[in-house]
Amino acid sequence: MTKVKICGLKEEQHVKAAERADAIGFVFAPSKRQVTIEQATELAKHIPVDTDKIGVFVNASLEEIEDAIARVPLTMVQLHGDEPDELVGAIQVPVIQAFSIRRKEDTDQLKKSIADYVLVDAPGTDYRGGSGKVFDWSLLDGADIDPSRLIVAGGLKPENVHAAITQTTPYMVDVSSGVETDGRKDTAKIQEFIKQVKDDSMEQTIEKVGFFGKYGGQFVPETLMKAVKELEDAYNEVKEDPEFQKEYHHYLSEYVGREQPLTFAQRMTESLGGPKIYLKREDLNHTGAHKVNNAIGQALLAMRMGKRKIVAETGAGQHGVATATICALFDLECVIFMGEEDIKRQQLNVFRMKLLGARVESVTKGSATLKDAVNEALRYWVSNVEDTHYLIGSALGPHPFPTMVRDFQSVIGDETKRQILEKEGRLPDAILACVGGGSNAIGMFYPFIKDKDVQLIGVEAAGQGVDTDRHAATLTKGTEGVLHGAMMKLLQDDAGQVQEAHSISAGLDYPGIGPEHAYLADIGRVEYRSITDKEALDAVISMSRLEGIIPALESAHAIAEAEKQAKTMTADQILVICVSGRGDKDMATYAEKLEGLS
C-alpha cells in the first residue's frame, strides 16, 4: 500500500489532523514552512510512535542534520540541495534524496543516487524544496526506477493523488501545498488527502487479489484456475487500453443505442408528492435491459483472447438474449444454459435466443433455475476451457468477474451522474436499483460510492415474504458462504447446502449476491431492503399507468421500494430509480397475475 507523507507542518492541529499519515515532514531549510528544531520537537510529541518523522534540509552540514535527528528525534532525513554522496552516506537514518525532474534525462540522477529513497518533484521556483507545480508523472515511464524506493511529490492534491499512484505505483506520496488553503495547512484537506491515498490503496489491494473485504476470491476447481488467471490478466490489460474502451463505447452507442435518457417522471413525482423522481432508462437498450452492456464488453474481451466460443447462463433470459445477440453480431458460437423452470416461465426469450442462433440447453438438475444454470455453465467451461469464454451475466463468480461486470455496467452510473449534474446541478439524494446477483445495481452505484451524501438502496426480492421460505432476500436473510467461485452471502441451511431462492421475477431468483454488494452491505455504504412479489406487481401497474413505461418485474422491485422511500423525502430532494429492463418478457406473467385488471 502506498504510504503518505504530509510535509511542512507547523501547527499542532495539523499534526493531529495527519494522524493517519505514515510520515510527517518538518522543513528546516528557509521556506515559509520552516520550523526550528525546538518547534519540531514540540510538534513531534503529538505524532504517533510508528509514524516517520522526516527532517527536510537544503545543503545543511552533517552536524546540523545529526543535531536535529537527535533532538526531535527524526527517523528519516530528506535532502533537497546538492548534497555530496559522502554526506548522504554518513547520515545514520534512512535518507530521501529529492530531485527536480524537468525532462526524461533528469531521471538518470534518480538511478545514480545512493540514498535509500528518491523523491521526484517539479522544478522549484522561488526556493528549493519543491514548488507545488504538477510533476509530469509520465516522465518516469520507462525510466526503470525501482518503485519501492520512489517517492512522488509535486502538485499532488486530493483530486489527483489517485491518478499519480496508479501511474507511478510509488513507495510514498508527499504533499505540502496541495493540502493548504491560502498558504496555510488545511485540516480538512489533510484528512481528505490521506483518505484518498489510504482508501484508494485499499481498493487497489482488493482488486489485486479479487477480494472486497472478506468477500470474493477465486474458489474454483484447479482446472479453471488457468482460465481465470488469463482472464484476470487480459482484463487488466484492456481496462487501461484506450482502443478497447473506444471499441466498447462505439458498440454501446451505435448498437445498443446509448446514452439512455434520465427521464424526469413528472406524474410519478406528483402522485407521490415527495422528491423529484428520475428514471434511468436501461429499458431502452437494444434487447431490452442493462445486460447487453456487459455482454458487449465481455465478448470483445473474449475475442481479444482469441476465444470464439461463448457459454453463458441465464435466469429470466435477458442475459441469454443479450449474449445470443452479441454472439450473432460478432459471429461467435453460443451455448446458453437455462433452468427448465425458467424455460417454462420465459418461453419468448428462449425462442429469441434460438432465433439468434444460440443453442439453449435446458438444465433439469436441482431447482432447475438460475443457480443450476450457473453450475452447468461452469461445468461446460471446465470441459471446454481452452477455446471457450464464460460470459457470466451478473457481478458474480470468481475474480475478475465481479469487478469486470461492475466496470462494464458502470456506464449506467457514469451517465446518470453526468445527466443529473446537467439537469439539476447537483447529485441525487437517493438512488435505488434492484438486486439479484447485483449487476445493474453495482453499475449504477459504483460511480457514486464515494459521494457519501448520496443514499444508495439495493432492493432484493422478498418473494412471498422474507419470513416464509419462499424468497430471494440474500442480504436480508443470508449468511456467508462460497458459491460459484466467490465468498459471498448465501441462502443456505445449517449444513451449508445452498437453498433454492424464490421470486416471481426470474432475474432475481438467485440464492447468492455479488461479493461487492456483500461488502457494501457490511460497511453500511449501501442499504438493502426487500419487496414482495405482490408489491412488485403493484408497482408494475402504477409505473405503466403514470409514466407509460411497463417495467420488467426485476425493475419493479426498485420502483416499489422507491414509492416507499419517496414518502420519507421532501420536494427539494431528488430520487433516481434504475429501470433496469422493460416488461415485454414478463407479459405472460402480467397477463396471468393481473387477470381481471381494470
Place this chain on the structure above:
Amino acid sequence: MKRLEQLKNSGNKAFVAYIMAGDGGLGRLKEQVQYLQGAGVTAIEIGIPFSDPVADGPTIEAAGNRALKHGVTLQKVLEEMKSWTFQVEIPLLIMTYLNPVLKFGVERFASECSKAGVSAVIIPDLPYEHKELVQPHTDKEGIKLIQLVTLTTTDVRLADILSGAEGFVYAVTVKGITGSRDEMSEDVKAFMRKVREKSPVPVYAGFGISKSSHVDMLRDDVDGFIVGSAIVEAFNDNRIQEIEPLINAVTATHSV
C-alpha cells in the same frame, strides 16, 4: 499417510476408491468401507454431498442428490465414522466442497475429522491461493490437505503447488469434470510424467479412470489411481463385485 510413501517406494500402485457418503442411506457407508477395505484398496475417499458440486459429473452429482435426500450432512458423516468399532486399516479421506466446511467451522472441521480418524481432506474448490483458509487448522490436527493439479495447471503454478504438496498429489487426467470416459488423451501420459518428476509425494491419477485399459496406459507414469464414478455407479447398481478386477489390475504386483 506414510504408508503411501512406502507403497510408492515398493513400486506397487495405489488404488484409492471414492464413495459418496450416504448414497443409499448413511447406514450403507460402513459396509461400503468394510467391503472396499476387504477388496484391497489402498485408501478410501469419502465424499460429502453438496447442493452445487461444480467439479463433478452427472454420476457423482446424482449420488450426492440421493444422499442429500437421505438428509446426509458433513456432521452426520463424521459422527457415523466416530461410531465405527471395526478395525480401519487403510487411510480414510474426506472429499468435500468448501461451503459445508465453512458452515461447519474450519477449526471444528479439522478437529472432528481428527476424531473420526480422517488422514487427509480434499477440497476441490479451494485452490492453492486460498489454502490458508483451511491448512493451518488441518496442520494442527496432523491432517493432510491434498492438492489437485490438472492439465491446465501452468508450469509456474505446478511448481508452487508441488512444493507445498503433502500426502499425495491428485492429478486430474482430463480437462473436465469427474465421470467415466472411454478414451484417455495422449498428452495425459506426458503430463503425469512431468508431475511425477517434480512431486515430493506420490502422484495419483483421477477423474475418468474406469477401465483396466486406462490403468495400463498410465501405470508407468503414476503412483496410483483414484476411481470414483465407476465405484459410485457400481454400488448404486448393486454390482460392486464387478469393480474387483479393476482394483486387482492396479494393486497386483507387476514385474517391471
